[in-house]
Amino acid sequence: MAGKDKRIIDNEERLRMAIESTQLGTWEYYPLSGELHWSDECKRIYGLAPGESVNMDAFSEHVFPADREAVGAAIQKAMDPAGTGLYDITYRIIRFDNRAIRWIHPKGKVFFNKRQQAERFIGTVVDITDFKAFEESLLESEQRARIAVEAADMGTFDWDIATGTFYSSTRLLQIFGFSGNRDVSHDELIQRLHPEDRHLRDKAVKDSFESGSLVYEVRIVWPDSSIHWIKVHGKIMHAESREPQRMYGTVVDTTVQKSEEALLEKLVTERTLSLLASNEELKKSEERYARMAEEVRDYAILLLSKEGHILNWNRGAERIKGYTESEVIGKHFSIFYLPDDRKSKLPEKLIRQAADEGRAMHEGWRLRKDNTIFWGSIVITALHDSDNNIIGFSKVTRDLTERKLAEDRLKKYTSELEAQNKELEQFAYIASHDLQEPLRKIQTFTEVLEKNIEDPEAAKKYLERIKSSAQRMSQLIRSVLEYSRLSNADIVYEPVNLNTVIENVKLDLELLISERGVTIEQGELPVVRGVPLQMQQLFFNLVSNAIKFSDESPWLGISSRKVPPAEAREYPLLQPGMPYVEIVVKDKGIGFEQKYAARIFTIFQRLHGHKAYPGTGIGLALCKKIVDNHHGHIRVESEPGKGSTFYVYLLASVK
Amino acid sequence: MEYLFIDDDADDQEIFGMAVSEIDASIKCVFADDGIEALEMLQNLQALPSCLFLDLNMPRMNGTECLEEIRKIEKLRAIPVYMYSTSSDPAIMEECRRLGATDFIVKPPGLGALTEILKQIMLPN
Numbered sequence: 064m065a066g067k068d069k070r071i072i073d074n075e076e077r078l079r080m081a082i083e084s085t086q087l088g089t090w091e092y093y094p095l096s097g098e099l100h101w102s103d104e105c106k107r108i109y110g111l112a113p114g115e116s117v118n119m120d121a122f123s124e125h126v127f128p129a130d131r132e133a134v135g136a137a138i139q140k141a142m143d144p145a146g147t148g149l150y151d152i153t154y155r156i157i158r159f160d161n162r163a164i165r166w167i168h169p170k171g172k173v174f175f176n177k178r179q180q181a182e183r184f185i186g187t188v189v190d191i192t193d194f195k196a197f198e199e200s201l202l203e204s205e206q207r208a209r210i211a212v213e214a215a216d217m218g219t220f221d222w223d224i225a226t227g228t229f230y231s232s233t234r235l236l237q238i239f240g241f242s243g244n245r246d247v248s249h250d251e252l253i254q255r256l257h258p259e260d261r262h263l264r265d266k267a268v269k270d271s272f273e274s275g276s277l278v279y280e281v282r283i284v285w286p287d288s289s290i291h292w293i294k295v296h297g298k299i300m301h302a303e304s305r306e307p308q309r310m311y312g313t314v315v316d317t318t319v320q321k322s323e324e325a326l327l328e329k330l331v332t333e334r335t336l337s338l339l340a341s342n343e344e345l346k347k348s349e350e351r352y353a354r355m356a357e358e359v360r361d362y363a364i365l366l367l368s369k370e371g372h373i374l375n376w377n378r379g380a381e382r383i384k385g386y387t388e389s390e391v392i393g394k395h396f397s398i399f400y401l402p403d404d405r406k407s408k409l410p411e412k413l414i415r416q417a418a419d420e421g422r423a424m425h426e427g428w429r430l431r432k433d434n435t436i437f438w439g440s441i442v443i444t445a446l447h448d449s450d451n452n453i454i455g456f457s458k459v460t461r462d463l464t465e466r467k468l469a470e471d472r473l474k475k476y477t478s479e480l481e482a483q484n485k486e487l488e489q490f491a492y493i494a495s496h497d498l499q500e501p502l503r504k505i506q507t508f509t510e511v512l513e514k515n516i517e518d519p520e521a522a523k524k525y526l527e528r529i530k531s532s533a534q535r536m537s538q539l540i541r542s543v544l545e546y547s548r549l550s551n552a553d554i555v556y557e558p559v560n561l562n563t564v565i566e567n568v569k570l571d572l573e574l575l576i577s578e579r580g581v582t583i584e585q586g587e588l589p590v591v592r593g594v595p596l597q598m599q600q601l602f603f604n605l606v607s608n609a610i611k612f613s614d615e616s617p618w619l620g621i622s623s624r625k626v627p628p629a630e631a632r633e634y635p636l637l638q639p640g641m642p643y644v645e646i647v648v649k650d651k652g653i654g655f656e657q658k659y660a661a662r663i664f665t666i667f668q669r670l671h672g673h674k675a676y677p678g679t680g681i682g683l684a685l686c687k688k689i690v691d692n693h694h695g696h697i698r699v700e701s702e703p704g705k706g707s708t709f710y711v712y713l714l715a716s717v718k
Numbered sequence: 719m720e721y722l723f724i725d726d727d728a729d730d731q732e733i734f735g736m737a738v739s740e741i742d743a744s745i746k747c748v749f750a751d752d753g754i755e756a757l758e759m760l761q762n763l764q765a766l767p768s769c770l771f772l773d774l775n776m777p778r779m780n781g782t783e784c785l786e787e788i789r790k791i792e793k794l795r796a797i798p799v800y801m802y803s804t805s806s807d808p809a810i811m812e813e814c815r816r817l818g819a820t821d822f823i824v825k826p827p828g829l830g831a832l833t834e835i836l837k838q839i840m841l842p843n
Contacts, residue, residue, distance in 0.1 A: 492807065496775075499804050500727075506827040507733050528729065 090169070092119070092184040094142060108167060108190045110160030127155035127164060141171065144179040148172055150186060153195075166195040218314040220297075222249070224307050238293060238316045240285030257282035257290065267295075272307045275299045280317065292321040363460040367443075369453060371396050371414050383439075383462045385432035396458065399429045401436070417443040417456055426463070438467035494543050497680070501536035505529050542681040549597070549688050556693075558716040559598045561588035561646065565621060568603045572610070579617055581610055586622040589644045590716040593693050601689045604682040605648045605709055612707070613652035620649040626712060634696040634712060642715040643695075651706040660699050686711075720746045720765065721840070724756040724784065725773035725802070730825070734771070737832040741840055752776045753784030760794060769798035769820070769839070774805055782810075782817060789818040800839065 088105025092098070099122065103113040109125065111117065126134050134154050141150035150171035155164050171186020218235025222228075229249035231239075239255050241247050256264055260281035267279035277297030282290050297312025356364045356377050363380035365373055372395055376388040384391075384399060391398075397410035404410070404427065416423035422444050429439040440461045448454050508528045515521035565585060569576065576583075583606075591598070610617045626643040637643055655663070664687040686709075690697040693713055701707035723734045731749045738745050748767065750756035753776060760766070770788070774781035781801060788794045798820040801811075811822045826832050 496804050503804065503825055503827045504729050504733070507829050507832075510829045511736065532729075 086189060088188040090171075090186060090188060094181045094184060105188055108165070108188060109156065110158035110163075121159075125157050125159060127157060130154035141173045142181040142184065144175050144181070148175065148181075150184070153191060165190055166192045216315065219311070220314065221309070221311040222297075223309055225302075225309075235314050238291070238314055239283060240287075240289075240291070255283045255285070257284055264295075271297060271299055271310070275301075277310065277312060290318075292317040361461065363458075363462075365396070365458050365460075366446075367396055367414075367456040367458055369455055371410060371456070374455065380460070383431075383437065383460060384429075390432075399439075399460075401428055401430055413441070413443050414456065417445045418453055421445050429460070437462045438464040490547070498536065498539055498543075501532040501539070504532040505536075508532070539681075542685070545600075546681055546685055546688065549685065549692065555594065556592040556714075557595065558590045559593045559595050560590045561598070561602070561623070564588075564595075564598050564602050565606075567599060568606050571603060572607060575607070575610060579610060579613075579615075581613075581617045581619065583619045583621065585620075588621070588623050588646065589625075591644060591713040592716045593713060597689045597692065601686050601711070602648075604686050605711075608682055609648060609650035609652060609707070609709075612654075613650055618651045620647070622647045622649075625715070631712070636691070636694065636696055637712060638694050638714070641694075642717060643712050644715045646711040646713065647708060648711070649706065649708040654701045654703045654706050656703055657701060660701065663699065664697070720748065720767045721769060721771065722748050722750065722756065722759065722767040723771045723802075724750040724753065724776070724781075725771075726751050726776045727773070730773070733829065733832065737829055737836050738840075740829070740833045741837050745840065753779030753781070753787070756784060757787055760788070760791075766793070766797060769800060771800050771802045771823070772819075774801060774803035774810065774814075782814060785814065785817045785819060 086104060088108050089102040090105050091100045097119060099117055099119055101109070101111075101117050106113060106115060106117070109117075123131070134152065137150060137152040140146055141148055150169065150173070153166060153168045156167055157164060167188055168191045169186055169188040171184060173181045174183040174185075176182040216234070218238045219232040220235055221230040227249065229252075231247060231252065236247055239247070239252055241251075253261070253264070263279055263281050267277055271277035276299065277295065280292065280294045283293055284290055294315045294317045295312060297310045299307045300309040300311075302308040359377055360379045360382055362377075363383045364377045365380055366375045368374055372393055373391055376386070376391055380391075381387060395410075397405050400410050409425075409427075413423040413425055422442065424443075425441045427439065427441075428436045429441075430436060440463045441458065443456050443458045445453050446455045446457060508525045512522055512525040512529070515525065565583075565588065569583065572581075575581070606619065609619050623644055623646045626645050628640070631637050631641075631643045632639065663683050665684060687697055690711060690713070695714065696712040697709065699707055699709050721738065723731060725731055725734070735747055735749075738747050748759065750759055753772075756770075756772075757779075772781045772784060776784075779787075781803065785799055785801070788797070788799060799818065801814045801819045801822045802825060803810075803822075804825050806824045814822055823835055826835060
């Protein structure tokens with residue numbers, strides 16, 4: 064243990080000696096307690112003996128007054144927890160011993176505790192006074208040299224204004240382009256001034272008589288026609304009468320400087336021009352682009368921020384979505400989406416897809432400002448900066464409502480056509496089947512008749528059978544025709560009062576009703592939208608059907624009610640949002656099992672034998688067809704022996 | 719020899735009866751108006767008929783439904799059933815074969831033609 068401690072002490076000593084040999088002082092300052100420690104070398108720099116103690120007050124007092132502000136600022140900056148903690152400054156101090164002014168260069172670092180407080184501030188210091196002095200002498204000698212060089216290049220003159228005597232130095236004559244050592248008059252010199260610049264000289268001389276000093280820069284023309292720039296400085300000496308008496312001064316050739324300046328100026332001008340031009344070009348192209356986007360009317364083109372807020376808006380957007388620019392800028396683009404799409408986060412999904420894949424496309428119903436909807440085709444494209452960070456999105460929307468509606472219409476027509484085709488196929492098959500039956504019987508009974516032609520009794524019987532089969536066939540053909548005509552009917556709806564319809568049906572069935580002793584209980588019926596003749600056919604069939612399938616003293620109830628919208632929605636064939644009424648036709652007849660409910664509306668399907676209940680099997684198929692044509696619905700509830708109830712849903716007439 | 723003819727059409731029942739008499743007056747025929755009546759008769763008959771003729775389009779229980787029921791009953795499983803209909807729809811004919819029909823007879827136009835067909839079935843030799 065002792066050995067290790069010793070080694071550490073040795074090492075520290077060595078380090079101290081190494082530092083001191085570099086004349087580097089070290090210091091430590093603990094801002095929280097205010098403690099300040101200086102190394103011996105540090106004290107030596109400040110003119111203190113090794114044993115003497117220091118504190119911050121003494122430190123501050125010995126900073127040269129003019130440097131105090133800078134030192135305070137540097138310390139504060141170093142102790143700022145948000146900064147680097149570094150301290151590096153050169154300034155002057157006043158030594159403790161002889162109050163001599165010295166330049167020092169301290170460097171340090173501040174260490175912060177966990178609470179971000181400056182805890183320890185340590186560093187080094189070196190006396191740089193000698194270095195500073197050297198630096199200054201260097202600067203001074205440099206300046207002196209420069210002045211000398213310049214002086215060597217200068218021409219001088221001395222002009223006795225009163226006598227007109229003009230003295231020019233040899234250098235001045237060289238500058239003006241005179242060679243040799245001859246005398247040159249003042250006028251000769253003035254003659255060399257560029258004619259365009261002569262007035263500048265005249266004015267400068269005139270001004271100098273007032274101000275006492277002369278300065279001007281003009282061109283001179285040498286005998287070889289070359290042009291040179293000169294700069295003239297002069298000073299007026301006044302006589303006791305205050306009249307200008309003498310002027311002496313210097314002339315410098317500034318041609319090189321001027322041409323450099325001119326070249327620079329030219330370059331700057333050119334560069335500026337080309338910058339202006341390209342700037343103009345850029346502006347134009349930007350403007351063209353912006354104007355183009357703005358003017359496009361068939362597409363909504365907008366820019367979105369990274370979060371989906373609208374940044375700009377074009378005419379197309381205004382036309383398609385109905386908002387003006389001022390209304391919509393800054394809003395989130397989800398305002399164009401239907402509540403359900405907003406709930407399912409569709410806008411956010413599209414933005415995310417565009418961010419992930421570069422582009423997102425979508426078609427769907429969108430909301431305009433006035434809450435109407437349009438079918439939009441949308442492309443959202445992510446926009447990137449040069450570092451490939453997403454800076455926003457462009458969104459192009461087309462209003463394809465017309466196309467969508469046309470497509471939907473086409474789809475509807477197609478499915479209608481398909482349904483009609485299928486129905487037609489079924490119809491043709493069943494019709495041929497049922498029409499063949501009486502025909503086959505006619506053929507068969509004709510054959511039997513031939514065999515029994517000698518027996519009048521039998522012949523009469525088979526002729527009777529042939530006749531009834533032919534009648535049945537003609538009846539079938541008539542109802543098939545009626546049914547097929549219905550399919551092709553042009554629907555023109557008009558208000559139809561069902562009370563009147565039932566009255567007419569009763570008149571048509573008058574004989575049957577009185578023969579069979581039919582009771583009809585009828586409530587007040589509504590006015591519906593329909594084709595009058597078809598309504599007549601519908602209720603004729605329902606009423607006669609009810610009478611036919613009742614055994615004795617038939618009873619019929621006919622009533623109606625309005626259909627609540629929620630209930631109407633259960634029948635997909637009804638038009639949504641339209642008012643419907645339900646007409647109920649109830650009998651107490653023989654009924655049938657509920658499982659045959661769908662079959663009875665199919666053409667030529669009979670649930671009961673010919674013998675007891677003759678019929679073509681078309682009546683209820685006809686009813687269904689009529690109701691379908693009227694965007695309605697028909698259904699039946701039945702129980703054998705108890706009777707059947709038919710429910711018919713029809714569009715109510717709105718006044 | 720006994721045959722069960724199931725058809726709701728009275729005329730067809732009469733025509734069938736005439737055709738059978740043409741073949742052999744001693745052949746006995748029983749008639750049912752629909753599938754339900756036929757099934758009741760089959761349950762109650764002392765001796766099973768040699769074969770059945772079954773119309774397709776009938777009220778209450780149609781031909782195919784009746785055929786299905788017949789094939790479900792153990793003692794009727796082996797009995798030949800000839801479908802007898804105006805229809806010649808291949809899809810329906812195929813459906814009937816699948817449900818266990820022996821053959822499919824399209825009602826012919828004329829007594830002679832029907833007699834010929836029935837002779838093939840009733841007097842194979």
